[in-house]
Amino acid sequence: MARYYDFDDILMEEEPVSVVFRVAADGVGLLDPSSEDNNVEAGAKVDLPAWLAQELFQRQAVLVNLPTFYGQKLRKEIQADPGCVDLRSRCPYFYELGCKLSPITSDPTLGAFLLSTLRGRYKDLLCKSHSAAVAFTPQYMNLLTKEETQMLEAGRNSMKAFKKWRLQGARIERAAVLGRKRRQNT
C-alpha cells in the first residue's frame, strides 16, 4: 500500500521496470520507443515506471520481469559478502521496490532474498552507526540504499546528540539580549 504523501514512496515508484505486453495496445506508442506506429504490439518488451507496471499487471495487460539488480549475478555477489555490495548505484530503493514487485512477479524467492540481504548488511550497519560516529565513512555511505541510510543516520544522530550532551559545558544559555550593556541615561 503506497503511502500517499511519502516522498520516498513517490520516487520509488518512478523506477523503471521491464514488462512484456500480453495484449496489443492502441494509441500508447509513446511507451515503446521502438514502435513505428502509435501502437504497442503484444509481446513487446517495454520499460515502464513501477506504478504503471503494477496497474497494468492488475488489469492483466502485462507480465512483469524482475530488474537486473534482483538477478542471479547480484544474488551471488550478495551471498559472498553482503556488506560490500554497492546497492545504491543499482537502485536506491532496493528494498521498497522489491517489496512492491514481489507480489506481481513470478519469482517466489524475491522476498526471502530481500530479507537475507537485509540480515547480512544489518550487522555492518549496526557497528558503523554507533561506533564510527567520529571517523566518518563516506565510502561506506555510498553503498547504502535509502532505507539503510535512514537507519544509519538515526543511530548516528542519537550518538552525536549524546556525545554533545556529555561534553557540553554550561547548560543554560544566556539570551543574547541579556548580555548587552544597558545604555547610560546621562
Added chain:
Amino acid sequence: MASQDNQLLSLFSAAEVEFLAEDELINIVPSVRMDTLHMICGDYGPFRPQIPAQVPLWLGVALKKRGKCRIQPPDWMTVEKLTQVLEDEREAPREFQPLPFHYVEISRLLFDHSQDDISDFYLIRSLVEDVRDVRFHKVEKGLETLSGRTHAVKLKNLSAMEVNLIRPFIVKALESFYKHDSEDLVKQVDSERDSQLAAADRLPRRTLRPR
C-alpha cells in the same frame, strides 16, 4: 518535543532525559540555616547546618551552586561499589547489573557541580565511563542477534539514557525487519518452516538478555 531532526523516532533529547533525572532524591548537608521550602512538588527542609536532608537533585544542585550545602554522593557512587559493578558487568556477558535508572545523568550532574564533594573524583568518573562503555558494548552485541521475526526486544536493567540512545536505531531496524519478514513476502519459499513457527507461537519474542 525533542529539538532533533528525527522527531518521530527520538522522543527525548539528552537534555530532556537529564531534566527527568533531576527529580531523583539525594542527600545534602546544608551549611546554612533555612526554613522549610514550599515547592509545588513538595516541602523540603527545614535545613539546619550539618544535619543531612533529602532533596531533589535539582534543588541540591541549585543550593550547591550558591555554596549553601554539600552534596553526599549516592551509595552506589563509591570506588568499591563501582569496581564491583564493573567486574560483574564484564563477567556476565548476557545481563546488566542493576544500577539506578538515571545513573548516567546523575553522575554527570554531580561531576559537573560537586566535584569537591566526591572523594576519588577522577577514579570514580573513569569507572562510571567504563561501566557505561561495557554496557553499551553489550547492547551492541545483543543487537547483532536481531534478525527477522523479532517482535520485541527485552532489556532488563537498562538505564534511561542508554535506552534513549539506542531507541532511534532499534526502532528503524525492527521496523524494516518486520516489513521484510511479513507473511506474504516470505511465505512462498519456506512455507513449511513458517507454518511450524506460526503454530508454536504466533509472535515469538526474542529475548535479548535472559532474566
